[in-house]
Amino acid sequence: MIxxxxxxxxxxxxxxxxxxxxxxxxxxxxxxxTPGEARxxxxxxxxxxxxxNEIAERMGIEPMTLSxxxxxxxxxxxxxxxxxxxxxRAKNVVLAPNAESTLKAIRKHTGSLIDDMQDGLNEVEREQxxxxxxxxxxxxxxxASAPLAV
Numbered sequence: 001m002i003x004x005x006x007x008x009x010x011x012x013x014x015x016x017x018x019x020x021x022x023x024x025x026x027x028x029x030x031x032x033x034t035p036g037e038a039r040x041x042x043x044x045x046x047x048x049x050x051x052x053n054e055i056a057e058r059m060g061i062e063p064m065t066l067s068x069x070x071x072x073x074x075x076x077x078x079x080x081x082x083x084x085x086x087x088x089r090a091k092n093v094v095l096a097p098n099a100e101s102t103l104k105a106i107r108k109h110t111g112s113l114i115d116d117m118q119d120g121l122n123e124v125e126r127e128q129x130x131x132x133x134x135x136x137x138x139x140x141x142x143x144a145s146a147p148l149a150v
Contacts, residue, residue, distance in 0.1 A: 007136075018117065025109045031102060032076065036061075038106050040069035041095075044079055045103060049092045051084065078102055 002009070023035035031038065039059060047055050056066040070093055073079040078099040084090035095103075118126050 018113070021113055022110065025113060026106070029105065029109055031105055033102070036065070037069045037072055040066060041073055041078060041099065041103060042106060042110075044073075044093050045095055045099075047093075049082075049094045051090055051092055055093060
């Protein structure tokens with residue numbers, strides 16, 4: 001029997017609960033954005049001019065879903081689609097100059113969420129947790145490139 005407090009179950013539960021709380025906070029923040037649009041804006045910032053399909057892959061959503069988010073973000077003047085300098089047929093998604101105030105508000109909510117999630121951990125424990133999770137992530141990524149034992 002697999003115990004519900006094993007690493008895999010804990011990571012899935014934490015991720016699910018974090019996403020639920022993020023969505024709750026963003027929905028109540030008065031930003032005129034859905035939680036999906038807020039996540040898209042954060043990921044567009046992280047990709048710094050990436051293609052739509054790359055951003056969608058990073059987010060774990062379909063490109064058409066992201067397209068809807070980008071349409072709304074573009075209508076709000078938060079992002080722009082620009083020609084990819086390496087491929088004139090492709091478009092990159094970049095932040096518009098006035099996106100910073102909205103990103104600042106989103107980061108405020110995500111920052112307080114992360115702080116609340118780590119309540120009771122001191123700075124050393126927070127850094128240890130971060131480093132351990134980075135190691136787990138690296139281990140999983142290395143598994144993806146290793147052949148499976150049969």
